[in-house]
Amino acid sequence: MSEQLTADVTIDSRGAGCPGPLMDLIGKVKTADSGTVFELQTSDRGSVTDVPEWVEKAGHELVETVEHDDYWSIYVQKS
Amino acid sequence: MTRIVIVGGGTGGTVLANRLVENLEHEVDAGEVEVTLVNDSPDHVYKPTYLYVPFGKKTAEDAVRPLADLVDRRVDLEINRVLDIDTDGETIELQDGHDKLSYDHLVLATGAKLVPEEVPGLVEGGHHFYGREGAEQLRDALADFDGGHLVLSVVGVPHMCPAAPVEFTLMADEWFRQRGIRDEVEITYTYPIMRLHGLEPVSDWMEPRFAERDINTETFFNAEAVDPEAGVVRSMEGEALDYDLLVAIPPHAGDDLVADSGLGDDGWVAVDRYTLEADHAENVYAMGDAADVPTSKAGSVAHYEADVIADRIASEVRGQPPTATFDGKTVCFIEAGMDEATFIEFDYEHSPAMRDESRPVHWAKLAYNETYWLTARGLL
Structure with missing residues (x-):
C-alpha cells in the first residue's frame, strides 16, 4: 500500500466466510461520513472479487488491495 | 453449590x-x-x-x-x-x-431483536413477519392486496432464519396464483450482495425457480431509506424501486x-x-x-x-x-411454495447440498413445527 494511506476505520473480518466480510463493510459504510477510508481485513478469497464489485456498483473508490501471508487488506474510500 | x-x-x-x-x-x-x-x-x-x-x-x-x-x-x-x-x-x-x-x-x-428504525421510513412504510404484531398486520395488508408491486427486500444481514425471505417470496407467488390474481401482481426480491442468498448453493437453487415464477430480482440492493408517501425504497447503490406493498427483513441487533x-x-x-x-x-x-x-x-x-x-x-x-x-x-427447511419444500444441512466445513423440493418435505416441516414443543422440552 502507499505509505500515505491510513485507514480511518479497520474492520477485522478474518475468519468469517462469504458474505460476512462484504456485509461487515456495507454495514460500516452505511453509517460513515463521505471520504472515510476503510481497511477491510478478510481471509475469505472470494472477498477479493466480491468487494470490488460492490464498491464499483455503489460508486465508492477501491483504493488498494494488499495481500498478506494469510489475509487480504482491502482499502475502500466512501464517496 | x-x-x-x-x-x-x-x-x-x-x-x-x-x-x-x-x-x-x-x-x-x-x-x-x-x-x-x-x-x-x-x-x-x-x-x-x-x-x-x-x-x-x-x-x-x-x-x-x-x-x-x-x-x-x-x-x-x-x-x-x-x-x-x-x-x-x-x-x-x-x-x-x-x-x-x-x-x-x-x-x-x-x-436478536428487530431494529427497523435504523432505516428511515421503514417502520412507517414497510411490513415484516418476524413478530406477532408485524405478521398480523402483514396478514391484513395481504388480504387487502389485489394487485400491484410487492417488494420483498432483505435489508438486514445477519437476520433470523436465513430461509425465511426465500420462503415468503415463493409462498406469496403461489398464494397469489391460488387466489387468481398473480397476473395483477409484480413481485421483486432484493438482496444485499451479488447473488440471491448468502449461501451460494441456495442462490443457485433460487435462480431458476424465481425465473420460472416470474419473480424479479435485484442484487447489491441495500435499502437505506423508504419514502412511504411516494411508495419508494432507495438503496445505498443508487437504485430506487416503486412499491405498493413492501415486506422487509428488517435490520437486526443483539x-x-x-x-x-x-x-x-x-x-x-x-x-x-x-x-x-x-x-x-x-x-x-x-x-x-x-x-x-x-x-x-x-x-x-x-x-x-x-x-x-x-x-x-x-x-x-x-x-x-x-x-x-x-x-x-445447521439444518433449515425451505418452503418452495404452499405445498412443497426442501431442506439444507451444512456446517463450518461443508456447504449445503441442494435437493429438489417435494411434498413429503413440506409435510415434514409442518410436522416438525408441531413436534417442536417436544424439542423445547429436551425430549427430541
Missing part, C-alpha cells in the same frame, strides 16, 4: 436448561447444582410460526406457549429482566425482587446487555466458534442468535449448541476437562 444461570428463554436457553438438569440429574437432586433460567416474559415464542401467519395458515397464538410448561420442574424459572452483567464479580442484576444473582457459569441466550457488559460489538457475543466460550470473560458462554459464530441465526443452531454447552458445563461441574465442541451444524 454450583450456580448455572441462563439468560433467555428462547429455543437455545430452554433446551439448554432442560438438558442441564438431565445431564446433571444426580447433582441437581442432591442440591449441589442449581440451574436458573431467566426470561423477561412468562411466554416462550416459536418464531418460525410467524412465516405462516400472513397467509392465514397459522395464528400468532400458535407461536406461544407458557415457558413454565416447557421447562423441567427442577429448573428455577425466574421471570425477570436482567439489567446488568458483571463478569468480573460473576453476578447479574435483575429488575425486580433480588439484590444480585451470582453465577459460576453464565450462558447468554439473549437472541441485546444491549451484550455491548454494555463488554462481551461483543453490535450485541453479538464474541465467542470461540467451537467451544462457544466468550472471548472477553471467564465462565461465560453464548448461544443461538446472540453468539457471533459464522453460521446462520437459526433455531437448529441454538438446539445443537445447547447440547454442546450442556456437555461442557456438566464436565466442568464434575471437574473434568470439557471436550464437546460445536461444528457449525
Whole structure:
C-alpha cells in the first residue's frame, strides 16, 4: 500500500466466510461520513472479487488491495 | 453449590436448561447444582410460526406457549429482566425482587431483536413477519392486496432464519396464483450482495425457480431509506424501486446487555466458534442468535449448541476437562411454495447440498413445527 494511506476505520473480518466480510463493510459504510477510508481485513478469497464489485456498483473508490501471508487488506474510500 | 444461570428463554436457553438438569440429574437432586433460567416474559415464542401467519395458515397464538410448561420442574424459572452483567464479580442484576444473582457459569441466550428504525421510513412504510404484531398486520395488508408491486427486500444481514425471505417470496407467488390474481401482481426480491442468498448453493437453487415464477430480482440492493408517501425504497447503490406493498427483513441487533457488559460489538457475543466460550470473560458462554459464530441465526443452531454447552458445563461441574465442541451444524427447511419444500444441512466445513423440493418435505416441516414443543422440552 502507499505509505500515505491510513485507514480511518479497520474492520477485522478474518475468519468469517462469504458474505460476512462484504456485509461487515456495507454495514460500516452505511453509517460513515463521505471520504472515510476503510481497511477491510478478510481471509475469505472470494472477498477479493466480491468487494470490488460492490464498491464499483455503489460508486465508492477501491483504493488498494494488499495481500498478506494469510489475509487480504482491502482499502475502500466512501464517496 | 454450583450456580448455572441462563439468560433467555428462547429455543437455545430452554433446551439448554432442560438438558442441564438431565445431564446433571444426580447433582441437581442432591442440591449441589442449581440451574436458573431467566426470561423477561412468562411466554416462550416459536418464531418460525410467524412465516405462516400472513397467509392465514397459522395464528400468532400458535407461536406461544407458557415457558413454565416447557421447562423441567427442577429448573428455577425466574421471570425477570436482567439489567446488568458483571463478569468480573460473576453476578447479574435483575429488575425486580433480588439484590444480585451470582453465577459460576453464565450462558447468554439473549437472541436478536428487530431494529427497523435504523432505516428511515421503514417502520412507517414497510411490513415484516418476524413478530406477532408485524405478521398480523402483514396478514391484513395481504388480504387487502389485489394487485400491484410487492417488494420483498432483505435489508438486514445477519437476520433470523436465513430461509425465511426465500420462503415468503415463493409462498406469496403461489398464494397469489391460488387466489387468481398473480397476473395483477409484480413481485421483486432484493438482496444485499451479488447473488440471491448468502449461501451460494441456495442462490443457485433460487435462480431458476424465481425465473420460472416470474419473480424479479435485484442484487447489491441495500435499502437505506423508504419514502412511504411516494411508495419508494432507495438503496445505498443508487437504485430506487416503486412499491405498493413492501415486506422487509428488517435490520437486526443483539441485546444491549451484550455491548454494555463488554462481551461483543453490535450485541453479538464474541465467542470461540467451537467451544462457544466468550472471548472477553471467564465462565461465560453464548448461544443461538446472540453468539457471533459464522453460521446462520437459526433455531437448529441454538438446539445443537445447547447440547454442546450442556456437555461442557456438566464436565466442568464434575471437574473434568470439557471436550464437546460445536461444528457449525445447521439444518433449515425451505418452503418452495404452499405445498412443497426442501431442506439444507451444512456446517463450518461443508456447504449445503441442494435437493429438489417435494411434498413429503413440506409435510415434514409442518410436522416438525408441531413436534417442536417436544424439542423445547429436551425430549427430541
